Amino acid sequence: MKPIKIGLLGLGTVGQGVANILTRNAAEIERRTGRPVQVVSAAVRNQGKAEALQLGLQVTTDAASVVNDPQIDIICEAIGGDDPTLGLIEQALSNGKHVITANKALVAVHGNSLLKLARENNVVLAFESSVAGGIPIIKALREGLAANQIEWIAGIINGTGNFILSEMAEKGRDFADVLQEAQELGYAEADPTFDVEGIDAAHKLTIMASIAFGMPLQFDAVYTEGISGVTREDVGFAEELGYRIKHLGVARKRSDGIEMRVHPTLIPEKRLLANVNGVMNAVLVSGDAVGPTLYYGPGAGSEPTGSSLVADIIDVVRAFDAKPAHRVPALGFQHDALNNYTMLDTSNYQSAYYLRLQVLDQPGVMANVTSIFGELGISIEAILQKEPEAGHDTASDAVEVPIILLTRRVREGLIEQAIERVQALESLVQPVVRLRVESLS
Amino acid sequence: MKPIKIGLLGLGTVGQGVANILTRNAAEIERRTGRPVQVVSAAVRNQGKAEALQLGLQVTTDAASVVNDPQIDIICEAIGGDDPTLGLIEQALSNGKHVITANKALVAVHGNSLLKLARENNVVLAFESSVAGGIPIIKALREGLAANQIEWIAGIINGTGNFILSEMAEKGRDFADVLQEAQELGYAEADPTFDVEGIDAAHKLTIMASIAFGMPLQFDAVYTEGISGVTREDVGFAEELGYRIKHLGVARKRSDGIEMRVHPTLIPEKRLLANVNGVMNAVLVSGDAVGPTLYYGPGAGSEPTGSSLVADIIDVVRAFDAKPAHRVPALGFQHDALNNYTMLDTSNYQSAYYLRLQVLDQPGVMANVTSIFGELGISIEAILQKEPEAGHDTASDAVEVPIILLTRRVREGLIEQAIERVQALESLVQPVVRLRVESLS
Secondary structure (H helix, E strand, C coil): CCCEEEEEECCCHHHHHHHHHHHHCHHHHHHHHCCCEEEEEEECCCHHHHHHCCCCCEEECCHHHHHCCCCCCEEEECCCCCCCHHHHHHHHHHCCCEEEECCHHHHHHHHHHHHHHHHHCCCCEECHHHCCCCCCHHHHHHHHCCCCCEEEEEEECCHHHHHHHHHHHHHCCCHHHHHHHHHHHCCCCCCCHHHHCCHHHHHHHHHHHHHHHCCCCCHHHCEECCCCCCCHHHHHHHHHCCEEEEEEEEEEEECCEEEEEEEEEEEECCCHHHHCCCCEEEEEEEECCCEEEEEEEECCCHHHHHHHHHHHHHHHHHCCCCCHHHCCCCCCCCHHHCCCCCECCHHHCEEEEEEEEEEECCCCHHHHHHHHHHHHCCCEEEEEECCCCCCCCCCCCCCEEEEEEEECCEEHHHHHHHHHHHHCCCCECCCCEEEEECCCC | CCCEEEEEECCCHHHHHHHHHHHHCHHHHHHHHCCCEEEEEEECCCHHHHHHCCCCCEEECCHHHHHCCCCCCEEEECCCCCCCHHHHHHHHHHCCCEEEECCHHHHHHHHHHHHHHHHHCCCCEECHHHCCCCCCHHHHHHHHCCCCCEEEEEEECCHHHHHHHHHHHHHCCCHHHHHHHHHHHCCCCCCCHHHHCCHHHHHHHHHHHHHHHCCCCCHHHCEECCCCCCCHHHHHHHHHCCEEEEEEEEEEEECCEEEEEEEEEEEECCCHHHHCCCCEEEEEEEECCCEEEEEEEECCCHHHHHHHHHHHHHHHHHCCCCCHHHCCCCCCCCHHHCCCCCECCHHHCEEEEEEEEEEECCCCHHHHHHHHHHHHCCCEEEEEECCCCCCCCCCCCCCEEEEEEEECCEEHHHHHHHHHHHHCCCCECCCCEEEEECCCC
16 A cells, blocks of 8 residues: 655654654554555754764755645654744645644644644644653543543643652652752753743643543633742641642533643542652543543653654554544544533632641640631641741740641632631741642542 | 434443443533434343333343344443353344444454454444453553554453452451452452453453454463462562562563463552552553553443443444544454464463462571572572461471562573472472562563
């Protein structure tokens, strides 16, 4: 059978992964698809550097020539960013080429219009690799769990963040210290903002939530909080209470709307998700029929990400000239059946909370604090009151101690009220630390 | 659009799960597929009992009338067993109906001929629910990881067995005691042979291995060992050494052939798989590109199993009148590209081993034992020599003590030789206990 021809955009880490897999596993892939798949050309920034890789590909610095090449059937985009990538993908789709991309930011922000363009041109835009690297989570949500109304998803979907939090927990290290090591190891970018401030995770959550619930991509609706504010102290107190702190993307469908939020989260230590360490990713999905299922694997890297890009290529090749109606819809739901659910305001989010209050060790402080929560009807699950550190004179007014509260599930607006009132107490010496707690059950 | 009509065979636990999901989630499923899906009739054994369920279905005791009903598009088989099930499925396929089944035994044993019949009639035979209940593991192997040469899979794929081993480990209970509880809870059948002797797991492993490596189904080639011989003592010693005992199905592709084996296995306690407890299932898959990925969820139950049956239905409905060539092949590889790999003899299997030697506490025993392993070139990873129990006269010849050995990875034939020689030692008082150890890395 006539080979399917692939044009690669980018030959960096991910692009090389794709080229390597398609070469090394060519025979296995043909056994799966029934026809050969060949990378015919790759657009690169630096021609000399690309040629030095000796991948046996035609390389060019003219990316437009790849997306306009009439012999190419599928464009595999591994450049990242949105300029010139967005224009190249649009051109490829308009030229009737299928497009496979790992570009989470582009899909999360421009996905709705790109999917429309793909439909108009009867081609596929596929992006398994954009979420959780090598874990086939999009296929699980879109197809494997299609019998279910998905209730919620909670995922560790940023390997850099998880590496940092794992190191902080295992070795009692500080955030800044571990971040620097992660940068040296190449796990974190020189500008780590996307990873440590949760933006990368928010892109991925946007994509998963659309597929889980059947709604347009809405990156702007994600509440995003990173891990740069997580301290060694809070990691330690969480552990004393039987929890680990993980950076989670959580999307939940409630009867009144959708919560999409990315934030550091306390998880009971017994949960599998709490035991996912280092740069690994995992996503827990709860469906009304199946209950909880979990998907674990490498969230980044050359061949893990390449594995998902090539899986998308194989999907396209297996059904190469199928009618569009016979393909699985891009977001798992028919495009005209996507719902415009209400996006809940953060004050309506529901969660349990970990609160750390740094207070002066004076009589009556605890009573003042707990009465505020009592008056607001917020149930306390656990209180941890730490002794002043040894060496302090406990009789003195100036000694600070932390009080840690775990609340039951409550509306975020109510917690905000409680925090405001607690912060007005004279004995409070610094702003309340607030982290969310998810039991994941 | 014209509804797709489903005929159900069986309205037991699983059949009811399918009916409930298709009813409750009808709107969501239509949003996914673009057309309605309706259960129109169900074949049951006891008409009165089935009618009492009030599922709003036409029920009949004449199963043949369902598979021969010209208005029915898809047959969903949830009877189990092979008589009359095999004949009904053959009739349905011959009638040009797609067939969805949860029947692992039938697929493992008769799958090759059934898949041929399905191909000849241009219909799908799908069986996601036959392995690991609600976990979409077949889709992951067949599609999500299609870029990879799968190297090995290792799964906890029998919930009953995992429940029993989890209870033994957590509470220090005996096998027989926990089995009885499992039977009372309804987790184990009155005749528990299929579960506790590993046959059910072997059926599931057969199916996964074919899809992982692209080969015909070969149930007879699976080495099968159950958990009925696992003792509380071995669970305890394993724990001392940092391991948990799990009943695993392991399939491995080596350059010289395939290992397929089901047996109790020591796993390092840090692995996620070692922390999968109770009736839950999990499958770890290692691909050459992606590395390790893990899939976790409920391995049985009405709606979890129903979730996978309905996912298969949705797959068929989404591509209802697609050309057969555009469908994903049943085993993930083109049927004419399946390989007849060599099935390795058990003596060629490779694994690390846990050996428990019950010996008389005499001088020189340890030297005798270790010299046997030394002469055979088997490396010892760890030795645990237990003191005689308090109260015994340690000077007496009659005191028995256990010696536990962990070996490095070795050919099974060599371990058999070592065991034979150890058992010839005079100081050995009972047959050597042998369990396999997998590092899963």
